[in-house]
Amino acid sequence: MEREKVVLAYSGGLDTSVAIKWLMQKYSIDVITLTVDIGQGIDLNEIKNKAENLGVEKAYVLDLREEFIKDYIIPAIKSNAMYERVYPLATALSRPLIAKYLVKVAKENGAKYVAHGCTGKGNDQVRIDLGVKALAPDLEIIAPVREWNFSREEEIEYAIENNIPIPVSRKNPYSIDENLWGRSIEGGILEDPWQEPPEDIYLWTKLENKEPSYIEITFEKGIPVKLNGVEKDLVGLIEELNKIAGSYGIGRIDHIENRLVGIKSREIYEAPAALVIIKAHEALEDLVLPRELAHFKRMLEDKYAELVYYGLWFDPFREALQAFMDKTQERVTGKVKIKLIPWSFSIVGRDSPYSLYDHSLATYDKGSTFSTESAVGFIKLFGLQNYLYALKGGKNA
Numbered sequence: 001m002e003r004e005k006v007v008l009a010y011s012g013g014l015d016t017s018v019a020i021k022w023l024m025q026k027y028s029i030d031v032i033t034l035t036v037d038i039g040q041g042i043d044l045n046e047i048k049n050k051a052e053n054l055g056v057e058k059a060y061v062l063d064l065r066e067e068f069i070k071d072y073i074i075p076a077i078k079s080n081a082m083y084e085r086v087y088p089l090a091t092a093l094s095r096p097l098i099a100k101y102l103v104k105v106a107k108e109n110g111a112k113y114v115a116h117g118c119t120g121k122g123n124d125q126v127r128i129d130l131g132v133k134a135l136a137p138d139l140e141i142i143a144p145v146r147e148w149n150f151s152r153e154e155e156i157e158y159a160i161e162n163n164i165p166i167p168v169s170r171k172n173p174y175s176i177d178e179n180l181w182g183r184s185i186e187g188g189i190l191e192d193p194w195q196e197p198p199e200d201i202y203l204w205t206k207l208e209n210k211e212p213s214y215i216e217i218t219f220e221k222g223i224p225v226k227l228n229g230v231e232k233d234l235v236g237l238i239e240e241l242n243k244i245a246g247s248y249g250i251g252r253i254d255h256i257e258n259r260l261v262g263i264k265s266r267e268i269y270e271a272p273a274a275l276v277i278i279k280a281h282e283a284l285e286d287l288v289l290p291r292e293l294a295h296f297k298r299m300l301e302d303k304y305a306e307l308v309y310y311g312l313w314f315d316p317f318r319e320a321l322q323a324f325m326d327k328t329q330e331r332v333t334g335k336v337k338i339k340l341i342p343w344s345f346s347i348v349g350r351d352s353p354y355s356l357y358d359h360s361l362a363t364y365d366k367g368s369t370f371s372t373e374s375a376v377g378f379i380k381l382f383g384l385q386n387y388l389y390a391l392k393g394g395k396n397a
Contacts, residue, residue, distance in 0.1 A: 003028065003029060003030050004027075004029050004111075004112050004113065005029065005030045005031075005032055005057065005106075005109055005110065005111035005112065005113070006023055006027070006029050006030070006031055006032065006111060006112075006113035006114065006115050006142060007032045007033075007034055007102055007105045007106045007109065007111050007113070007114045007115070008020065008023065008032065008033050008034065008056075008114075008115040008116070008117075009033075009034055009098050009102055009114075009115070009116045009117065009128070010033035010034060010035050010047070010051055010059075010117075011035065011047075011117065012035065012042065012046075012047040012050055012051075013117070013166070013175070013176075014155060014156070014159065014166045014175075015117035015119075015144075015145050015155070015175075016033075016117040017050070017054065017159065017164050017165070017166055018144075018150075018155055018158055018159050018162075018164055018166075019115065019117050019144040019145070020033070020051065020054045020055070020056060020164075021054065021055075021162050021164060022144050022148060022158075023115060023142065023144060024055065026144075027142070029113070030056075030057045031055075031056045031057060032056060032057050032058045032059075032060070032105065032109055032111065033051040033056050033058070033059045033060065034060045034062070034098075034101055034102060034105050035047045035048070035051070035059070035060065035061045035062070036061075036062050036063075036064045036097070036098060036101060037061070037062065037063045037064060037065060038064055038065055038068040038094050038097065038179040038180060039065050039068065039178075039179045039180030039181075039235070039239070040177075040178040040179050041178065044061035044063065047059075047061060048061045050165065054164065058109070060105055062101065064097060064101070065180060065235050066235065067097065068093075068094065068097055068179065068180065069180065069234045069235055069238075071097070072093045072094070072096070072097055073093065073180065073234070074222075074223055074234070075325070075326075076088070076089060076093055076181075076308070077222065077223065077224070077277060077278065077281055078222040078281075078325045078326060078328070078329050079300075079301055079304045079305070079321070079322070079325045080278050080281060080282050080285075080298075080301045081093075081278075081301065081304055081305045081308055082278060082301075083257070083305045083306065083308070083309040084255070084257065084258065084305075085302070086253060086255050086257075087253060087255060087257065087267065087269060087309075088181060088182055088269075088271050088274035088275060088278060089181075089305060089308050089309060090177075090180075090181035090182025090183070090184065090269070090271060090274065091177050091179075091182070091184055092123070092127060092308050092309050092311070093179075093181060093308060094179050094181075095124055095127035095128055095131060095311065095313075096127065096131045096311075096313035096314060098116075098128065099127070099128050099130075099131025099132045099134075099135065100131065100135060102114040102116075102128075102132055103132055103135045103136040103139065106136070106139055107136070111139075112139070112140060113139065113140045113141070113142050114132055114139055114141055114142070115141070115142040115143065115144060116128045116141075116143060117143075117144065117145055118143055118145060118146065119145050119146060120143070120145070120146040120149075121259075121261060121263065121265075122259070122261070123260045123261065123309065123310075123311065125143055125146060126260055126261070126311040127310075127313075128141075128311075129141055129143075129311075130311040130312065130314075131311065131313060131314060134314035134315075135314065152173060152187070173187045173188040174186065174187045174188055174190070174201060175187045180235065180238050180239070180242075180273075181238070181271065181273070181274050182269055182270060182271035182274055183204055183269065183270040183271070184267065184268065184269050185197075185201045185202075185268045185269075185270075186265075186267070186268070190266060190268055191266060192266075193256060193266045197268050201268065202252065202270060203270065204242055204246040204251060204270040205246045205249050205250065205251045205252050205270045205272060206246070206247070206249065207247075207248065207249040207342055207343070208247040208248075209248050209340075209342075210342050212339060212340065212341045213339075213340050214337055214338065214339055214340070214348070215227065215228055215241075215244060215276075215337075215338050216228050216229060216335050216336065216337050216338070217241075217276075217277065217280045217335065217336050217338065218334070218335040219280075219281065219284055219332055219333060219334060219335070219336070220333050221329045221330060221331075221332060221333055222281065222328075222329030222332040224237055224277055224280075224281075225237075226335075227240060227241060237273075238273045238274075238277075239273075241272065241273035241276060241277070242272045242273040244272075244340070245272035245273060245275075245276050245340060245345065246270070246272040248340045248341065248342055248343065248345070249342055249343045250272050250275070250276065250340065250343065250344065250345050251270050251271050251272030251273075251274075251275055252268075252269075252270060252343075253267070253268065253269040253270070253271060253275075254266075254267075254268055255268075255269070260310050260311070276338060276345060279338075279345075280336040280338060280347060281332070281336075283336050283347040283350050284332055284334050284335075284336050284350055284352060285297070285328075286350075287334065287350050287351075287352050287354075287355050287356065287357060288331045288332055288333075288334070288352050288354040288355060288356060289328065289331075289332075289356075290356065293328060297324075297325075297328055300321055300324060300325075303321065304318065304321045304322075304325065307321070331352075331354035332352075332354075333352060333353065333354060334350065334351050334352025334353065334354070335350070335351050335352075336349065336350045337349030337350070
């Protein structure tokens, strides 16, 4: 009788490496691994070999960087997606893509189950589970880390006992998640919100440049297309900007985050390119979008970011909001100038053929075309309801 199969989202890290052996022992099931490259700087062949050495039936390795950019990061840029106006959702954006390919590989191999290495306290369990069920309600989900309830020490001990090579140790307890859009670091001393993160946890944001410099990002319909006047594909643009901004120490985030599961957690992120691109994109929108559209879009951006953070990427609400966001980008074309200094950056210039800024109206110099006489009438009409309300005793003197 043929054994059941499970497709495991495999990163090569501690949790999923232990999960391979644990699934085999606990469920007597054949394991197929799926590893995707979304810009985390991994060696796909090395991870494939590692999975095969651990006894899996098949090991899939896929380069999905272009798809991650096109179908997930670009929509997030258009939406200025920042959870709690702080976190650019790097990890959250990758989970629906992983869920999509878990479903795809499971169907191709006739697997009844999919599995992931998410914990029972985090948000990723929700994102993967909801993503899989939205695309394939019939698939069953196994979450080994959620089931076995090992402490970190016990998990490391299990790995040592089963000869599982792992990238962490008792001296290096950090859990890292990384892709093109950002890097997250958890565990160890970082779980104490009073303690300053040690410098050695940072990889992308090390202060190497101290002299101020300027960069320019050019957008077409909300999408970054040039860096310093040079046309680039977005993968290359993000990678280069991560290096440039990161060399100024730009992109560190230390955030007390409200997780979906109801707990607060201390989160450390590095996202140089994401922060710079989103702030530049916002600045260009400020130049070209009418006031009411700009204000209303900001309100919807918060809801959009929440939906992505909550794992509702495939929800029709998120898709409907995306249609709105896409519509707003028709004139978000132009360039933005950014000044980089140690540990910080600022928007110092913006230009667009669709700019609604009219110098002859905005200037306070003599010769302004703005009619101050019209302003008097406007104020009277704008405040007419309040005036009538006050006349009728609406406010006590």
